[in-house]
Amino acid sequence: MELLKVHGSMNTFFLYEGSDRDDFPQLAKELALLDPSVDGLLTVSPSSRADAKMRVFNTDGSEASMCGNGLRCVARYVCEREGIEQAVIETMKADLAVQKEQEVDAGVNMYGVEISPVSFQLADLPMMFDQHTEWRQRALPFVGADIPFTAVAVPNPHLIGIVGKDLQQDPSHQEKWAAYFNGDNPYFPDGVNLSYVTPLKEGIFVRTYERGVGFTDACGTAMTASALVSCLAGLVPFGDVSVFNPGGMVNCSVKSADGQYQLKLSGNATYLGVYRFRAGTASAGGELELMNQSDEQPAYERFIEKISGATAELR
Numbered sequence: 001m002e003l004l005k006v007h008g009s010m011n012t013f014f015l016y017e018g019s020d021r022d023d024f025p026q027l028a029k030e031l032a033l034l035d036p037s038v039d040g041l042l043t044v045s046p047s048s049r050a051d052a053k054m055r056v057f058n059t060d061g062s063e064a065s066m067c068g069n070g071l072r073c074v075a076r077y078v079c080e081r082e083g084i085e086q087a088v089i090e091t092m093k094a095d096l097a098v099q100k101e102q103e104v105d106a107g108v109n110m111y112g113v114e115i116s117p118v119s120f121q122l123a124d125l126p127m128m129f130d131q132h133t134e135w136r137q138r139a140l141p142f143v144g145a146d147i148p149f150t151a152v153a154v155p156n157p158h159l160i161g162i163v164g165k166d167l168q169q170d171p172s173h174q175e176k177w178a179a180y181f182n183g184d185n186p187y188f189p190d191g192v193n194l195s196y197v198t199p200l201k202e203g204i205f206v207r208t209y210e211r212g213v214g215f216t217d218a219c220g221t222a223m224t225a226s227a228l229v230s231c232l233a234g235l236v237p238f239g240d241v242s243v244f245n246p247g248g249m250v251n252c253s254v255k256s257a258d259g260q261y262q263l264k265l266s267g268n269a270t271y272l273g274v275y276r277f278r279a280g281t282a283s284a285g286g287e288l289e290l291m292n293q294s295d296e297q298p299a300y301e302r303f304i305e306k307i308s309g310a311t312a313e314l315r
């Protein structure tokens with residue numbers, strides 16, 4: 001089986017193109033064991049109503065309804081396959097518009113993707129806490145810190161906390177609660193992606209502990225949800241929000257009209273290489289072989305170097 005290794009903001013995936021299979025969860029788990037640098041599996045298959053269908057599987061084998069960084073990589077793959085610059089990608093809960101965007105840094109392919117639908121209804125995560133139907137910019141009594149949290153589905157589930165520099169420098173608080181919310185707990189029966197957000201002079205910084213994966217360098221839906229929450233909290237103006245993360249930086253466009261939100265995530269879609277995968281058998285383990293390494297990563301690293309000053313205030 002041929003696989004393409006890709007990343008958006010260093011959120012790294014294997015991308016498989018072919019018809020839907022029942023063993024995608026197992027494949028995601030096996031690939032993560034063979035290459036611990038990946039955060040999941042993206043699959044691209046035919047769609048009856050869009051240019052292609054994307055599914056996303058976390059490294060624990062669980063399927064999510066959406067993946068923002070992954071959708072940028074799928075957008076590039078489908079646009080280049082079809083020779084187009086705009087496309088529609090079918091995802092679990094919505095058909096989303098994607099488009100090629102202007103290269104900001106030489107050699108860094110840029111794509112913009114729609115993030116939708118958005119819901120603050122706790123039932124849409126799901127989150128269960130007493131009789132509450134929403135939870136917006138309020139400390140959670142059972143967490144016991146004075147962190148204003150917001151629960152939002154985009155449509156995968158996110159809990160976003162606004163924190164100071166101290167909780168960014170020491171991720172143990174975030175790790176403790178993320179592990180709890182993704183284990184046996186009464187609040188998030190399907191788990192949740194937990195992000196801690198800190199305002200910067202230029203935009204915001206987001207670190208995410210992803211459901212089904214753990215800490216990643218970036219989580220596209222979390223960065224977009226965090227940009228929306230930051231606009232609603234008045235931390236940054238609505239419009240284009242620069243979102244920094246351990247894996248780089250993206251631009252999130254946040255527009256609001258009559259209580260409806262239009263969200264767009266723009267950032268890199270980088271190819272790392274083509275791999276051949278042979279599944280394991282009873283007598284031999286699986287094998288992953290690099291067939292052709294791409295030459296795109298140095299350009300992305302130059303981009304990271306260029307923006308590193310923006311987060312100096314957190315160090």
Ligand SMILES: N[C@H](CCC[C@H](N)C(=O)O)C(=O)O
Pocket residue numbers: 011039056058063064065066067068069070156157193210211212213218219220221222
């Ligand atoms: N861990 C997420 C799926 C991957 C999302 C993330 N990689 C992104 O870029 O949005 C979840 O279980 O909802």
